[in-house]
Amino acid sequence: DAGITQSPRYKITETGRQVTLMCHQTWSHSYMFWYRQDLGHGLRLIYYSAAADITDKGEVPDGYVVSRSKTENFPLTLESATRSQTSVYFCASSVQRGGTYNEQFFGPGTRLTVL
Amino acid sequence: AQKVTQAQTEISVVEKEDVTLDCVYETRDTTYYLFWYKQPPSGELVFLIRRNSFDEQNEISGRYSWNFQKSTSSFNFTITASQVVDSAVYFCALFSSGSARQLTFGSGTQLTVLP
Secondary structure (H helix, E strand, O other): OOOEEEEOOEEEEOOOOOEEEEEEEOOOOOEEEEEEEEOOOEEEEEEEEEEOOEEEEOOOOOOEEEOOOOOOEOOEEEOOOOHHHOEEEEEEEEOOEOOEOOOOEEOOOEEEEEO | OOEEEOOOOEEEEEOOOOEEEOOEEEOOOOOEEEEEEEEOOOOOOEEEEEEEOOOOOOEEEOOEEEEEEHHHOEEEEEEOOOOHHHOEEEEEEEEEOOOOOOEEEOOOEEEEEEO
């Protein structure tokens, strides 16, 4: 039972390059999320998706692009990486039933360094 | 707008001491959910508890207990007889049903338990 996985776990890239972070979940959860974690800010939501082909912006979406063609995958793309995007990125998923909001389960994170 | 404040940036205790982590939240919604997550040094985020706004019962789970008080907008977390393995960053988080479906995190409290 893999749960939720992220790849790569570590990535070093250069300013201006395009980078894609992958997220895959095996639970068939409807909701998926991307967060970044920076010192002093906790976790901040970048984008989320309620279902395949449905995505919406979070708190800090600028410079990022997401897609969700399949329920189990939710890739995050940095179209032109900047140093300010150096961070740890977490993917998460959750199941929503009726009016209840359930906890999110997080992947192991991807540590991205932009030089 | 919703907000979560964890005023304690770092706490250090000696093993077997009790420790309380504070969490104060702000929301205009009457229906909301509160969460605690643990992030050990290995980096993953571990879900600990979820409470909804209609259930103010305090909860105890082993050495962990949670005190939810709507009157003071607080959802505090106590570890009894702390252990070195409890050393981690603890995050409080809030989801309000009336807002965009965003989980708002506090900035976290670094707990260090010394042997």
